[in-house]
Amino acid sequence: MVGRSVPRKEGLDKARGAARYVDDLRFPGMLHGRTIRTTVARGEVTAVHLDFDTRGFAVVDHRDIPGRNVVALIQDDQPFLVEREVRHAEEPLLLLAHEDRETLRAASVRVEYRPGTPVLDPERSSRVFKEIAIEKGDLARGFAEADLVIEGEYRTGRQEHVYIEPNGVIAVPSGDGMTVYGSLQCPFYVHKALVGLLGLPHEKVRVVQTETGGGFGGKEDYPSIIAGHAALLAMRSGRPVKLVYDRLEDMAATTKRHPSIVRHRTGVTRDGRLTAMEIDVLLDGGAYCTLSPVVLSRGCLHATGPYRCDNLRVHGRVVMTNTPPSGAFRGFGAPQTVFAAEVQMDRVAEALGLDPVRLRGRNALRPGDTMATGQVLGEDASALAVLREAVKRSDFHRKRQAWRGTSRGIGLSLFFHGAGFTGSGEVMLASRAALELTPRGARIQVGSTEMGQGTRTTLAQIVAETLGLAVERVEVAEPDTASVPDSGPTVASRTCMVVGGLLKACAAEMKERLGGLSPAAYLKRHGPLRVIRQYEPPPGIAWDDATFRGDAYATYGWGCDVAEVELDPVTYEVRPTRVTAVVEIGRAVNPLMVAGQVEGGTAQGLGYALLEDVVMREGRMANAQLTNYMIPTTLDTPPVDVTILESPCRHGPFGAKGVGEMPMSGPGPAVANAVRHLGLDVRSLPITPEKVLECASSSTESEPTSTRRR
């Protein structure tokens, strides 16, 4: 079963329109909910006027909260509903519900404010959510050894997830408890948030994930807020309440990828050996802390790129601004810092007059090398393997030579991605997974969710292979907090590797207990059988959160992208014509699902590189519509040639590592380096026609950015 492209378990239901998403569900007596939001980026609410006939409405504000008015996550700083202080222009203030959607939509609410002066520029923010420093060797000595020092500043903008199904939940009150059905990634996150908000005991709150139409990190933490709002309205009205966002509200109010400013100072010898890397990372966290500290740490841990350097310092900060909170988005800080690292590498190569492949090959991390945190890499460190394969497969050198001086460009990026939670995260999660014997085979019980990435199918394959059963005989239970153990959030490219690993252990134990009996025979003779396993860190893995030393991740995936582009000389549009994507991910449990992650992640990365531009005005998204926030269509997405390399990792089931996030990191810098090949010095994303035009007209007067030392 493992290694086969088994078709997606729920695939036909989805393709025939039979799969049921949250907006497809209805409950008797159900009301529709609506969120009234603030409209100023900073200030205080002084008065709220309900300019409508409130008969038939359920109305909720912060005074109706029975428990704590705080979304429990890393810091308890974000309220479910504004009390007085307004920190951004899309904060939930008041909740309404009514059985008729038109009446609900027509209800008018007027809010008065005492406005304050918002901080919108992260470089001017004095409020730091988290600061991180990673140091290795002696930076001064490293720069002294360098023949050349190259500096650069790189910027990336916000990115919107655009899962095609907007956020939504239905809260159903039941006696003295509450059940929430919703489109979400992490049912136990929502459960924790509801317990605190409603002041209910754990067993009185139940969260059920419905079929989820895409997540990409955008349904990691925000659904806790929506679920809380629907639950408050359901509690107030005593009726089920559906709260489904329309596209505009979803884009304007929910989280985005953190904007970044990354500065590099790189010391290098004349023959291309990196002697010093000084990197400064600044992320804009928005108005509340949410997941920013962990986004920053992943960003900083990937900031050097997959290169060895004995003397380095990475300094990172994530700061507050009066904008809607930034949050989790596939890659989680790495796409920003990898962009900077990889464009910097091409600039270093240019300054040295070296081939970019040769410079990377010279410095790429190899098995046994020591990373920034002191982690020693295992045998599955495949940076060189993916680089060589991508260069050969794409015919990089010939095209690079032949296209010089034409309107075609080719560029590459080399990248890596830590699989699983950062640092001691997996130990603290202490995830649990269970396997239950059924007459036909087994049923998987985990809180890990399917949102398109193939969780159901991949986990079933791991169990089927271990039990020696056909994959059809392995069912996957609905993620329902009342009946499945908490296998941790469905994030961080951890599901296949970590949860799959737990299930493999469950299945191995089950097989032993069966002792050769068929499932039906065992049940008849011995009664029910359920095996449960809890995460234990692999031996020899150690991490210190205080010093940022040790094994930041159990293992890493490796990737290399080659992007080919064509510049339209009239419109200045950069059109990608082909991407060669090579990834090393341990073992492909299901090659079709892995390829789907690479193909889809690459398309998202191309959108990030070229199209996706969140325009902010006075702290609000000015283009919160798919009409003017553009994601790639069929015509914007070129053929993506995927090669999956396997180098089994000893920590994952059947050697598997994580894959979901990594493909997001490569396209940004590969495209920027292809545009660089056209002679255009672009150092920020997205590379819009306006930016290319600006670059083309100023390229003749650009100042030198490298300084010769000897």
Added chain:
Amino acid sequence: MRFVLNGKRADVDAAPLKRLLDVLREDCGLAGTKEGCGEGECGACTVLVDGAPVNSCLVPFAHVRGRKVTTIEGLRSRLPEALVREGGTQCGICTPGIVMAAAALGPRPSAACVREALAGNLCRCTGYAGIVRALAGRRAAPHPRVRAARGPRPVAPGRPKRTRRS
């Protein structure tokens, strides 16, 4: 108001300016047609009106009086199987719309034709690769390869035929 829904005569009492999307989902109980944006950009709500694909979020109900409306529930097609086989559906929310838009194409369309016809259907998961392979044939888009990172890889039993080595 009378119209033909999935080959059968239908008479539905709904406001003439109500979106066809809402009439189908709420008044006719056909939830296979999805709403992704409500502004005619994403194509998740694609249905056929007299055989032509339209975004049902932009069509007022009155517009389909006396016409033939086909939704995913009423379509007889092998496209869903092909999409599943080639990895053309992941989260699945866009897939009914993709199937409807593709149903309006003739048999064995070229890759360019598929890309043109589906330019109004957004998919955020697949990068369209599996969709193009499913609709225009396996050779229409690059097929993923699996190889050992170093040294020869032991041959696994039951490896799919499509895995090429070069």
